[in-house]
Amino acid sequence: xxxxxxxxxxxxLNGLSENDxxxxxxxxxxxxxxxxxxxxxxxxxxxxxxxxxxxWVNAKPWTLGATLGGGLFFFGVGLVAWGKxxxxxxxxxxxRHVLAxxxxxxxxxxxxxxxxxxxxxxxxxxxxxxxxxxxxxxGVVAMFPTLRSLGPLPKGTLFHxxxxxxxxVVDQTGRRVSAGDLAVGSIVTVFPEGTQxxxxxxxxxxxxxxxxxxxxxxxxxxRESWAPLGYVAYSKLCTHLGCPVGLYEQELQLLVCPCxxxxxxxxxxxxxxxxxxxxxxxxxxxxxxGQGFLRAQAGYNQPVGPxxxxxx
Amino acid sequence: xxxxxxxxxxxxRKAAGPYxxxxxxxxxLDDRLGVAKGGRxxxxxxxxxxxxxxxxxxxxxxxxxxxxxxxxxxxxFIPSSAIVTYHGSYLPLxxxxxxxxxxxxxxxxxxxxxxxxxxxxxxxxxxxxxxxLVVHMARVFFTGAFRKPRELNWTIGVTLLTLAIVNGxxxxxxxxxxxxxxxxxxxxxxxxxxPFVGTYLAFFIFGGNFPGASTIPRFYxxxxxxxxxxxxxxxxxxxxLLVRQxxxxxxxxxxxxxxxxxxxxxxxxMAKTTGFLFIVAGFxxxxxxxxxxxxxxxxxPYDASRISYAVQPDWYMGFLDGALRIWPSWSFHxxxxxxxxxxxxxxxxxxxxxxGLAYAWPMLERIYTKDNEIHHLLDxxxxxxxxxxxxxxxxxxxTMLFIASSTDVIAxxxxxxxxxxxxxxxxxxxxxxxxxxxxxxxxxxxxxxxHGAGKRKTHNxxxxxxxxxxxxxxxxxxxxxxxxxxxxxxxxxxxEVEPDEPDEGGVRIVDR
Numbered sequence: 001x002x003x004x005x006x007x008x009x010x011x012x013l014n015g016l017s018e019n020d021x022x023x024x025x026x027x028x029x030x031x032x033x034x035x036x037x038x039x040x041x042x043x044x045x046x047x048x049x050x051x052x053x054x055x056w057v058n059a060k061p062w063t064l065g066a067t068l069g070g071g072l073f074f075f076g077v078g079l080v081a082w083g084k085x086x087x088x089x090x091x092x093x094x095x096r097h098v099l100a101x102x103x104x105x106x107x108x109x110x111x112x113x114x115x116x117x118x119x120x121x122x123x124x125x126x127x128x129x130x131x132x133x134x135x136x137x138x139g140v141v142a143m144f145p146t147l148r149s150l151g152p153l154p155k156g157t158l159f160h161x162x163x164x165x166x167x168x169v170v171d172q173t174g175r176r177v178s179a180g181d182l183a184v185g186s187i188v189t190v191f192p193e194g195t196q197x198x199x200x201x202x203x204x205x206x207x208x209x210x211x212x213x214x215x216x217x218x219x220x221x222x223r224e225s226w227a228p229l230g231y232v233a234y235s236k237l238c239t240h241l242g243c244p245v246g247l248y249e250q251e252l253q254l255l256v257c258p259c260x261x262x263x264x265x266x267x268x269x270x271x272x273x274x275x276x277x278x279x280x281x282x283x284x285x286x287x288x289x290g291q292g293f294l295r296a297q298a299g300y301n302q303p304v305g306p307x308x309x310x311x312x
Numbered sequence: 313x314x315x316x317x318x319x320x321x322x323x324x325r326k327a328a329g330p331y332x333x334x335x336x337x338x339x340x341l342d343d344r345l346g347v348a349k350g351g352r353x354x355x356x357x358x359x360x361x362x363x364x365x366x367x368x369x370x371x372x373x374x375x376x377x378x379x380x381x382x383x384x385x386x387x388x389f390i391p392s393s394a395i396v397t398y399h400g401s402y403l404p405l406x407x408x409x410x411x412x413x414x415x416x417x418x419x420x421x422x423x424x425x426x427x428x429x430x431x432x433x434x435x436x437x438x439x440x441x442x443x444x445l446v447v448h449m450a451r452v453f454f455t456g457a458f459r460k461p462r463e464l465n466w467t468i469g470v471t472l473l474t475l476a477i478v479n480g481x482x483x484x485x486x487x488x489x490x491x492x493x494x495x496x497x498x499x500x501x502x503x504x505x506x507p508f509v510g511t512y513l514a515f516f517i518f519g520g521n522f523p524g525a526s527t528i529p530r531f532y533x534x535x536x537x538x539x540x541x542x543x544x545x546x547x548x549x550x551x552x553l554l555v556r557q558x559x560x561x562x563x564x565x566x567x568x569x570x571x572x573x574x575x576x577x578x579x580x581x582m583a584k585t586t587g588f589l590f591i592v593a594g595f596x597x598x599x600x601x602x603x604x605x606x607x608x609x610x611x612x613p614y615d616a617s618r619i620s621y622a623v624q625p626d627w628y629m630g631f632l633d634g635a636l637r638i639w640p641s642w643s644f645h646x647x648x649x650x651x652x653x654x655x656x657x658x659x660x661x662x663x664x665x666x667x668g669l670a671y672a673w674p675m676l677e678r679i680y681t682k683d684n685e686i687h688h689l690l691d692x693x694x695x696x697x698x699x700x701x702x703x704x705x706x707x708x709x710x711t712m713l714f715i716a717s718s719t720d721v722i723a724x725x726x727x728x729x730x731x732x733x734x735x736x737x738x739x740x741x742x743x744x745x746x747x748x749x750x751x752x753x754x755x756x757x758x759x760x761x762x763h764g765a766g767k768r769k770t771h772n773x774x775x776x777x778x779x780x781x782x783x784x785x786x787x788x789x790x791x792x793x794x795x796x797x798x799x800x801x802x803x804x805x806x807x808e809v810e811p812d813e814p815d816e817g818g819v820r821i822v823d824r
Contacts, residue, residue: 010566010573013356061428065601068429073594079587087580094358094572096558096688099461150516157521158504158511172617189617203497203523203616236617241501241636241655242522243494246619258621259498260637261720261730274731276636276654278643306501307643307652308511 010093026089033085040078047071158310159303161205161235163284167192169209169233169294178292179229182211187248189236192296204304206236206244207284208255209294216253216267223269226285231294233284234270237305238262240277255281278307359581360561360574364451369585371444373592374437375547381434382536388424390416391532393488393525402609410613413528417487418609432600438480439605440596442628445473453673453703456691457560460684463674465553468546470670475543477628482535484626487606488528493614495625496527498636505655523616562690569688624717634716635662638738666710697756704752705745712741 011022027033048071054063100106121128169177170193177190190209195201212230219227226232234255236244243259248266254273255264262277264270270281282304285297303311329335342348359365392412398405400415401422410418420427449469452458458466481499485492500522503514519526558572567573575581611620625633635658644651669676677699678684693700715722716737723730772784 010571013576055426058425061426062601064426064429065432065597069594069597069599069601071594072590072597076587076590076592076594079590080584081587083575083580083583083587087583088576090575090580091361091566091573092358092576093566094356094558096570096572099557147512147516151519151524151526152515154511154515154521199523199525199616200521204521206617240641241498243497244617244619247621258619258720259494260633261734262641272641275734276639276641278641278652278654306504306655307650308504309507309509309649309651310511311650312645312648 010091012094013092022090022092023088025086027085030086033081037078037081037086040074040081044071044074044078047074154310158305158308161192161300161304162195162201163192163205163207163296163299165296165298167296167299169193169207169286169296170196172196177209177294179231179288179294180292182209182231184211184213184230185250186211189244190233204237207233208236208245208248209233210248210266212253212266218268220269223283223285225287226283226297228286228288228294231286231288232266233286233296234264234266234281235284235300235304237281238277239272239279239281239306240275242305245281354555355576355578357555357577357581358559358572358574359577360559360572362562364455365559366588367444367448367451369588370592371441371448372547373589374441374444374596375543376589377437377593377596378434378441379540381430381437382540384426384430385420385434386536388416388420388427389413389486389532391486391529393523393528405609405612408613411488411528413486413488414608414613417489421609429597429600432603432605433596434483435605436599436603437596438483439627440592442473442476442480445469445476446628449473449670450703450707454691454693454700455560455562456687456696456699458674459687460674460678461557461686462553462560465550465557466674467671468550468553470667472543472546472550474667475539475546479535479539479543480626480628482531482539484606485531486528486535487608488614489608490611490614490618490620492608493523493616494619495629497522497616500524502655502659505652506660507649507651507656523614558688560688560690562692567689569686572688621720624721627714630717631710631713632659632663634713634719634737634741635659637719638713638716638734638741666706669706694756694759697753697760700756701749701753705749708748709741709745712737712744716741 011020016023025033047067051064051067051071053059054067101109169190171177171188171190174193174196176193177188182188187208187210190207191201191205195205210232212227212232214230217227217230217232234245236246238245238257238259240257240260240262243257245255245257245262245264247256247258248254249256249263253266255266255270256262257275257277260276262275263273264277264281265273269283272278272280282300282302284300286294287297289295329339331338338348338351390412394412395409396412396415398408398410398415398418400406400419402418405418417431420431422428452466452469481495485496485499500514500518503517504510506513515521517530518524519530559574561567561572561574564573575584612618624630636655639654639658642653642657644653691699719730719733719737722728723733768789770787770789772786774782774784776782
């Protein structure tokens with residue numbers, strides 16, 4: 001075994017003599033390493049000072065990041081090199097003591113808990129029962145007001161939108177949509193009049209209005225009168241997770257949800273054709289009134305958006 | 313005059329004892345707290361020098377960066393969904409009706425000095441934090457560091473990963489921009505999908521039907537106070553257990569189950585680890601200087617009826633998004649009720665199973681191997697082919713789910729139909745882990761049979777005999793690398809029971 005290799009044997013830090021080879025730096029040429037580290041620290045100082053200067057004159061954000069990041073980086077490299085090459089090279093060893101205690105200590109501990117606890121509980125069974133029961137009830141009772149005041153109960157709010165019989169169909173600016181407004185193949189997001197600026201209107205009532213060409217449009221039984229002049233309206237909430245079905249593939253006549261790529265067939269009752277959505281988009285029955293405005297025959301006949309337990 | 317001064321100084325030095333003022337101060341401290349003995353032991357605490365022990369440090373330090381940059385952000389962020397008209401330094405948004413949360417985030421990015429850097433560092437540090445946690449966890453898994461006595465610390469670690477992901481999502485939601493708002497919408501719908509209590513849960517957490525005005529303030533207090541407090545507590549417990557149980561170490565010369573070999577806390581480890589803190593912080597700052605992240609002013613404010621294309625969450629949510637994309641549209645409607653399995657399974661049951669298995673793994677392995685011994689020496693991954701193969705398969709599964717979160721981007725980029733991409737991902741997500749398992753297993757078995765695998769190479773001495781025959785004689789392995797062959801293995805039960813083979817320095821016959 002060469003002398004060099006012998007020094008690789010781990011030693012304990014305790015009682016190490018001052019000239020032990022384990023305390024020598026790991027670097028072969030410590031002077032050079034010292035210079036390199038010094039350069040790193042100087043660069044770090046210059047850059048962090050530069051960070052201060054950049055901050056002072058309100059320079060571009062990237063200069064702030066570059067000076068701060070570069071400065072910290074050089075300081076870090078210098079420090080790591082100092083620890084790795086110039087400090088005692090070791091390796092050092094530390095004893096690992098068994099964590100577990102002796103049998104007697106363990107038994108004493110267990111006895112303290114089991115015997116004392118047992119003696120208390122056995123003697124005062126009724127008191128223990130009363131305390132546990134009372135605290136248990138308090139725990140349950142304490143939960144009610146906390147939960148109850150966090151939010152309203154769902155009640156029917158998930159089942160209904162603000163679309164009513166005779167609701168005017170308006171676009172995002174609140175302008176009523178009339179029969180001549182859309183060319184065949186166009187699409188617009190609409191709301192029941194009065195809700196277009198409200199959170200709930202945007203989140204729940206949002207509806208896509210598409211003017212389809214009559215040639216390919218087929219509709220389900222009972223919905224024959226729902227799409228006058230090819231104006232068909234579907235809820236814009238994806239039945240998968242409630243994202244707005246915001247992409248309209250005009251050639252394929254598909255509504256696409258950009259979140260998880262569910263696709264709904266516009267020409268055929270918005271039946272899902274692809275992706276994870278389980279149900280068609282609910283359709284809003286429309287009619288055109290005497291003045292040519294688009295209006296709802298009724299609200300949606302089923303809850304819009306994603307599924308939930310109470311939904312039939 | 314000068315003589316008197318010198319004498320005084322000498323007298324003072326004498327009174328201060330051999331270690332001067334520092335020594336005196338430490339003595340005063342010890343008088344009151346009795347820290348001398350424990351402090352000495354702590355300064356002598358040995359840290360193994362292996363590089364893989366730095367992964368946890370990356371996580372710790374990026375969490376520190378998160379705390380510092382996060383405090384900075386709280387000075388300027390306004391957690392409110394109240395509508396204001398934006399009149400700030402970002403002109404394209406001028407005059408728009410936006411929430412205060414959005415407007416203040418844009419202000420941090422453009423009007424607050426150093427604000428954009430802090431925001432980007434906060435976001436990058438989060439991505440690095442979760443990434444470092446995953447890699448650190450993989451290191452602990454593949455080397456068997458979770459075994460007795462460290463199961464509790466593994467459990468704390470898995471909890472930390474869960475909390476980090478949750479808090480990342482909460483923070484990502486705060487600016488109330490178009491993309492994060494869509495994320496909140498999805499989270500709301502996922503809560504709705506829970507049978508029996510889903511609607512109530514969603515209404516209580518969000519304060520009503522979507523969007524719910526309480527969302528931003530509630531997420532804010534959760535993100536900035538409650539979850540970080542739990543994380544800090546658990547990190548403290550994690551480190552306390554690490555000191556109490558001492559580090560694991562790889563086998564090597566002089567390393568046994570009864571000791572730890574490496575560098576002492578002070579000064580060597582302290583210098584290295586502080587330097588490493590600076591390196592992690594510097595790297596994060598450089599990344600934030602040159603790589604833009606989450607430019608919310610380009611997405612615009614949240615409007616529930618708008619959406620943008622290629623909506624992807626932060627990377628650590630990717631596996632959930634991918635699962636939601638490729639899971640089929642199986643929904644249950646009957647008896648007047650709906651169970652949205654198309655959401656419930658990929659978004660809640662699947663991550664429940666993944667994290668549940670992670671929590672249970674130390675116990676499962678103990679049951680399977682019947683190994684109830686204390687372990688401080690680490691395994692090489694090749695020594696435990698089955699465990700390694702399980703880990704590789706699990707990582708492959710989650711990676712496939714992650715890739716599946718960009719089906720639309722893949723289809724667009726390669727001009728393939730979305731349908732083909734979807735079906736390819738459905739098949740690959742099942743197939744790739746099944747293929748990865750035997751490949752990883754086989755590689756481990758092969759590595760067990762290869763002389764010197766995982767060790768530094770030594771040279772061979774080539775000689776020619778008188779008959780002209782060439783012989784290659786390997787020189788002995790490095791002493792450090794020999795150690796673990798010579799070490800008696802304290803536990804006879806392996807996952808894989810392999811016959812002991814003496815190292816004959818070159819030739820080894822392996823059963824194939």
